[in-house]
Amino acid sequence: MAGFIQSCFRNKWAGYLIFLSSFLFLIPYxxxxxxxxxxxxxxxxPDLIPYWGWSAILVVIMLIYSEIGGLKAIMYSDAIQGVILLVVIWIIGVTCLNMAGGLDSALEKVAxxxxxxxxxxxxxxxxxxxxxxxxxIAIVMIPVSQPQFTTRLVVMKNLKSVHKMLMRWGFLPFW
Structure with a gap:
């Protein structure tokens, strides 16, 4: 990704800055x-393994999964997680509206x-x-604060694929 940024800004320090800030963001993330x-x-x-043991197991699983499946497997799992999240959000929203007595009743309670x-x-x-x-500022900082998204753009096979993905991404908020 640093090379991509360098070619955009014609300055190697821009690439280093983006790489460093992305790395510093990803550690706590x-x-x-x-x-x-x-x-x-x-x-x-509670009595099986201490929490640090679970952490070590999770890191090993993440490394093995990433090594075996590569970026393509990670992107597929991200897509599956995204679809599941959207479905669950809709289920929660509909359930909450039903518990409030429907949309009209919920709006009356809010009023x-x-x-x-x-x-x-x-x-x-x-x-x-x-x-x-x-x-x-938040939108401009997406490449730094969400480097996993930017990485997926940079590694796409060609510019046509990037354009298709971005067009589809634009429709996501309307789901």
Whole structure:
């Protein structure tokens, strides 16, 4: 990825900066996930293995999976996880609406609680300058804060595949 950034900015230091910042972001990103799952497994099976043992097992499994399947396997598992997450989110949303008595009843309850929540841009003016500036920074920083996404773009087989993926990605929010 550093080479891709270098060719875009014509400066080797830009590539090094992106690589370093991505690396520094990924360490806590992955560590938090491993620790969380290890704590869960330790709570589920308290006397079997200590949480650090679960962590070691998870790291070994991740390394073996990545080595055997490569980036393609990781991308497929990401796609499967994404579809599962979307389905579960819809199930949770529909269940919550049903528990609230339907959409109309839920909107009435929200109106009773705080009617400003039902107006655009929200009760405190969501689309203020600070919000838009923060959103722009977050979007511009995606290559650094989400290097796993950027890596998948860089390793695609050709530019046509990148364009197809980006077009499909644009429709994701409308699901």
């Amino acid at each position: 992955v560590a938090i996930q491993i620790r969380g799952i290890s704590i869960f497994l330790n709570a589920a099976f 009773e609680s705080n009617a400003g929540l039902l107006s655009l841009p929200g009760p405190k003016g969501l689309f203020s300058s600070p919000f838009l500036i923060a959103s722009a």
